[in-house]
Amino acid sequence: xxxxxxxxxxxxxxxxxxxMYDWFKLRRVEGMPITGQILMRQATKFHQELNxxxxxxxxxxxLRYFLKRNGIRYPRVKGxxxxxxxxxxxxxxxxxxxxxxxxxxxxxxxCNADETAILWRYxxxxxxxxxxxxxxxxxxxxxxxxxxxxSNAAGTYKMKLAMIDVAKNSRFFPxxxxxxxxxxxx
Numbered sequence: 378x379x380x381x382x383x384x385x386x387x388x389x390x391x392x393x394x395x396x397m398y399d400w401f402k403l404r405r406v407e408g409m410p411i412t413g414q415i416l417m418r419q420a421t422k423f424h425q426e427l428n429x430x431x432x433x434x435x436x437x438x439x440l441r442y443f444l445k446r447n448g449i450r451y452p453r454v455k456g457x458x459x460x461x462x463x464x465x466x467x468x469x470x471x472x473x474x475x476x477x478x479x480x481x482x483x484x485x486x487x488c489n490a491d492e493t494a495i496l497w498r499y500x501x502x503x504x505x506x507x508x509x510x511x512x513x514x515x516x517x518x519x520x521x522x523x524x525x526x527x528s529n530a531a532g533t534y535k536m537k538l539a540m541i542d543v544a545k546n547s548r549f550f551p552x553x554x555x556x557x558x559x560x561x562x563x
Contacts, residue, residue, distance in 0.1 A: 490527035492523050493526075496520070526539075
């Protein structure tokens, strides 16, 4: 009986999987989004550079097993974490601490505000479906409300929520709702 050759390890000890995984981790630290095509192209390049004598095809099957062997998943990219300027943030922390001490500020005098969007008519993108169901969807409804919240660092003062709506007269929150301030956007 012929044995299946594992294509990710060479007899000379060079482990293509290890080289590929190290390259993958380095690119992800840099914030580069990685697709399957990029991985297969890089594997082909490393195969040539490492002079691996076994003929290899970097197909979707190879990709699937490479991802499984290394515990790599394919989530949807979200947020802005990779675009954060960490060095500037660290410098700002030092400057802000100096400002607080110079102006004798207490936690009651320091406030923070942030806004968030509520997609109140948004339909989920994923759904369960039977095998013969096409699972067709709807056009995305991106009607949203923007809500602003603010409080002090001590937590003793919390501002009422401020809502920004694109409509002159909001249908989501009538103007007589207690605790909500509405303002027309734009």
